[in-house]
Amino acid sequence: MTGSDDFSFEINGDQLALQGALTLAHLDSLSNRLQTLSTVKVIDLSNLHRMDTAGAWLVHKLAQNNNAEVKGTNSAVAHILDQISHYDRPLAPEPKHVSPLIYTLTGVGKNTVHVWYTIVGLVNFFGALLVSIWHTICHPSRLRLTAIICQMETVGVNALAIVGLMSILVGVVIAQQGAVQLRQFGAEIYSINLVGRLSFRELGVLMTAIMVAGRSGSAFAAQIGSMNLAEEIDAMRIIGVSPMESLVLPRFLASIIMMPLLGFYATIAAVIGGGLLCWTVLDIPPTTFFTRLREVIPYTDVAVGLVKAPIFGALIAIAGCFQGTQVKGNAEQLGYCTTKAVVHSIFLVIVLDAFFAVFFSEIGWV
Amino acid sequence: MSDSDIIQIRGLKNSFGSQVVHDGVDLDVKRGEILGLVGGSGTGKSVLLRSIIGLQQPVAGSIKVLGHEMIGKDPLTMRMVSRHWGVLFQESALFSTLNITENVKVPLREYYPELGDSLLDQIAGYKIAMTDLPEDVGIKFNSELSGGMRKRAGLARALALDPDLLFLDEPTSGLDPVSADAIDALILGLRKMLGLTVFMITHDLDSLYNICDRVAVLADKKVLAVDTVENLTKLDHPWIKRYFNGPRGRAAAESFEARKTGA
Ligand SMILES: Nc1ncnc2c1ncn2[C@@H]1O[C@H](COP(=O)(O)OP(=O)(O)OP(=O)(O)O)[C@@H](O)[C@H]1O
Ligand SMILES: [Mg+2]
Numbered sequence: 001m002t003g004s005d006d007f008s009f010e011i012n013g014d015q016l017a018l019q020g021a022l023t024l025a026h027l028d029s030l031s032n033r034l035q036t037l038s039t040v041k042v043i044d045l046s047n048l049h050r051m052d053t054a055g056a057w058l059v060h061k062l063a064q065n066n067n068a069e070v071k072g073t074n075s076a077v078a079h080i081l082d083q084i085s086h087y088d089r090p091l092a093p094e095p096k097h098v099s100p101l102i103y104t105l106t107g108v109g110k111n112t113v114h115v116w117y118t119i120v121g122l123v124n125f126f127g128a129l130l131v132s133i134w135h136t137i138c139h140p141s142r143l144r145l146t147a148i149i150c151q152m153e154t155v156g157v158n159a160l161a162i163v164g165l166m167s168i169l170v171g172v173v174i175a176q177q178g179a180v181q182l183r184q185f186g187a188e189i190y191s192i193n194l195v196g197r198l199s200f201r202e203l204g205v206l207m208t209a210i211m212v213a214g215r216s217g218s219a220f221a222a223q224i225g226s227m228n229l230a231e232e233i234d235a236m237r238i239i240g241v242s243p244m245e246s247l248v249l250p251r252f253l254a255s256i257i258m259m260p261l262l263g264f265y266a267t268i269a270a271v272i273g274g275g276l277l278c279w280t281v282l283d284i285p286p287t288t289f290f291t292r293l294r295e296v297i298p299y300t301d302v303a304v305g306l307v308k309a310p311i312f313g314a315l316i317a318i319a320g321c322f323q324g325t326q327v328k329g330n331a332e333q334l335g336y337c338t339t340k341a342v343v344h345s346i347f348l349v350i351v352l353d354a355f356f357a358v359f360f361s362e363i364g365w366v
Numbered sequence: 367m368s369d370s371d372i373i374q375i376r377g378l379k380n381s382f383g384s385q386v387v388h389d390g391v392d393l394d395v396k397r398g399e400i401l402g403l404v405g406g407s408g409t410g411k412s413v414l415l416r417s418i419i420g421l422q423q424p425v426a427g428s429i430k431v432l433g434h435e436m437i438g439k440d441p442l443t444m445r446m447v448s449r450h451w452g453v454l455f456q457e458s459a460l461f462s463t464l465n466i467t468e469n470v471k472v473p474l475r476e477y478y479p480e481l482g483d484s485l486l487d488q489i490a491g492y493k494i495a496m497t498d499l500p501e502d503v504g505i506k507f508n509s510e511l512s513g514g515m516r517k518r519a520g521l522a523r524a525l526a527l528d529p530d531l532l533f534l535d536e537p538t539s540g541l542d543p544v545s546a547d548a549i550d551a552l553i554l555g556l557r558k559m560l561g562l563t564v565f566m567i568t569h570d571l572d573s574l575y576n577i578c579d580r581v582a583v584l585a586d587k588k589v590l591a592v593d594t595v596e597n598l599t600k601l602d603h604p605w606i607k608r609y610f611n612g613p614r615g616r617a618a619a620e621s622f623e624a625r626k627t628g629a
Pocket of ligand 2: 411412413456535
């Protein structure tokens with residue numbers, strides 16, 4: 001390549017003489033000296049045998065700013081210089097600089113407005129979802145069974161391994177920590193109550209919801225978001241396919257159906273984990289463990305878990321799909337909205353769980 | 367390999383699973399020429415381009431670019447070679463999180479970090495001007511541009527490094543005839559200024575007639591012929607005949623003749 005050509009320049013009074021090849025690779029030696037070159041009145045190019053457009057630009061700018069005369073150009077160099085001058089025009093205006101205070105205040109204001117719009121958008125989205133559910137009830141043939149079953153597989157079946165493992169470990173931890181504390185009162189046997197009731201009422205479903213939010217809520221947002229970026233959603237709309245019915249509803253229904261199943265499965269796994277620990281560490285045989293479990297767990301505990309699960313599922317699906325529809329413009333937005341989907345759904349799940357805890361105690365399901 | 371060949375492809379074979387896209391492609395691109403590549407939709411023009419620039423791993427064959435073997439090259443060679451080329455992708459492939467000025471500055475920053483920011487801004491500015499885009503496009507993002515504007519912004523980024531070798535995947539598709547002519551003129555002008563070599567995929571018959579020195583025809587998984595358009599039209603191959611002697615082909619030929627005699 002000719003990029004290895006050397007470049008040098010000489011300043012002689014108000015004369016600047018360039019030698020060699022003025023290309024991007026050598027531009028810095030000249031551009032760094034622009035201050036000292038402000039007195040140059042003549043630019044001599046007679047020893048310059050090559051120049052690319054960037055070099056030509058620099059010479060053009062220098063000549064323009066100094067009102068300098070360019071001389072000694074051979075025809076090729078002259079041609080580039082002439083061409084490049086056609087492309088000289090004012091740069092696009094930079095966004096105005098604002099003071100940090102104003103910037104922060106504007107940021108707070110924008111975010112507040114944004115939160116408000118998000119809430120309105122979410123209500124809007126929920127409304128549209130209800131409408132499409134109603135449409136589907138009126139025309140049951142419009143229900144996309146294949147899509148629902150496909151989503152049930154990804155949301156539920158594919159999560160079995162990880163949810164199971166997680167729950168067994170949670171069960172082990174509760175039993176172990178419970179046993180350590182209860183041993184001080186000689187009441188180790190009560191770790192069975194602890195494992196059973198905590199798993200059925202709270203942890204089975206809650207941990208599952210967090211896992212599903214991380215696995216599927218994010219996937220919903222990313223799938224719908226990237227379809228949004230590629231104008232696929234617009235294409236669906238104008239073809240007459242409702243994105244609500246074909247994308248959101250299957251995910252929503254699949255989550256509602258799979259969450260109780262997964263939650264119950266996780267509960268059983270946690271209880272088994274607890275049972276294993278009791279058996280191996282506390283020497284409580286499985287038969288004793290399960291007999292006691294049946295004595296201390298009221299049916300309402302099972303109900304508490306199973307009532308919450310579909311609601312959590314609905315929340316996760318709505319938060320995920322809604323954030324997917326909010327993606328606009330670029331890849332960064334996609335990541336941002338996917339993160340928000342997970343954060344919002346976990347947050348909402350925990351808030352709602354706290355509410356349910358109080359609610360069920362108040363109605364006497366203790 | 368003769369010194370004048372900037373790209374040399376021998377016995378190239380590409381396939382996706384059981385679908386063979388290329389089987390025995392041979393092609394030379396000479397230094398300083400504008401080579402057009404034509405072929406039906408889906409015949410593998412973009413795949414050929416991707417294998418030349420090293421994005422697609424061929425099954426067999428050899429590809430030399432600027433004297434470097436591109437198959438099984440190490441990252442260092444790749445970096446050395448890619449400093450000398452510019453690529454316009456079919457879908458432009460602008461970085462969506464950067465505005466257009468920043469997009470054009472990406473290759474400059476990568477290879478010439480010593481240049482000051484204001485100089486880079488100026489360079490990006492005239493590159494954008496070269497491709498005939500209005501100046502306020504610089505601060506816009508990919509998602510805020512029209513299809514044709516994206517094409518031109520992609521071209522501005524491809525030109526950022528003043529490359530010796532320019533790869534263009536359908537530079538004029540989606541452009542109005544005036545802008546398409548302007549792009550053709552720009553490519554010709556750049557070649558005259560910098561002596562660059564252009565490898566151009568195009569369906570634009572006017573570009574083929576007006577700016578391409580030679581045209582390669584990709585069909586039947588091979589490069590069937592490489593020649594000037596005038597000579598190609600005389601060849602006896604059903605697809606080539608239909609391509610150049612259909613109504614559009616004849617119209618382009620006539621307007622080319624008219625321009626030549628007019629000038
Ligand atoms: N990533 C891929 N995986 C599988 N097949 C592919 C892939 N990319 C391309 N193909 C196949 O290779 C063939 C050639 O595709 P290519 O994009 O090169 O076509 P083209 O000649 O550029 O067409 P057009 O003029 O429409 O752009 C097509 O049949 C396409 O289906
Ligand atoms: Mg293509």
